[in-house]
Amino acid sequence: MGLFDGLLRLLGGNRAPTDHGVYYYVRCTKCGEKIRFRVDLRWDLAPNYDGDDQASSFSVTKHIVGQKCFRPIEVTLDFDRNRKESRRSVTGGELITAEEYAAEEG
Numbered sequence: 001m002g003l004f005d006g007l008l009r010l011l012g013g014n015r016a017p018t019d020h021g022v023y024y025y026v027r028c029t030k031c032g033e034k035i036r037f038r039v040d041l042r043w044d045l046a047p048n049y050d051g052d053d054q055a056s057s058f059s060v061t062k063h064i065v066g067q068k069c070f071r072p073i074e075v076t077l078d079f080d081r082n083r084k085e086s087r088r089s090v091t092g093g094e095l096i097t098a099e100e101y102a103a104e105e106g
């Protein structure tokens with residue numbers, strides 16, 4: 001995570017410790033463009049209730065549109081009750097790592 005943290009510091013300046021944003025990176029299947037997007041673990045997650053008062057899980061769907069081909073990439077992330085990611089699915093692209101995002105295309 002060292003590189004990732006370094007990038008965040010580089011790009012974000014002074015980031016408040018209460019920031020619940022998590023960055024994800026996708027690559028467009030159509031044109032190969034790499035796009036970064038942010039999920040706020042506090043505000044973006046929609047709770048799922050299974051008859052309980054307490055949410056049993058959370059999910060968020062993001063539509064990511066790049067600059068090159070304008071095809072939307074749909075990313076759905078599921079989280080457990082502790083807001084830890086439990087499942088991810090992507091249509092129109094694939095999730096990549098921060099390192100892949102930062103790397104130049106060969």
Ligand SMILES: [Zn+2]
Nearest residue numbers: 028030031069
């Ligand atoms: Zn594209």
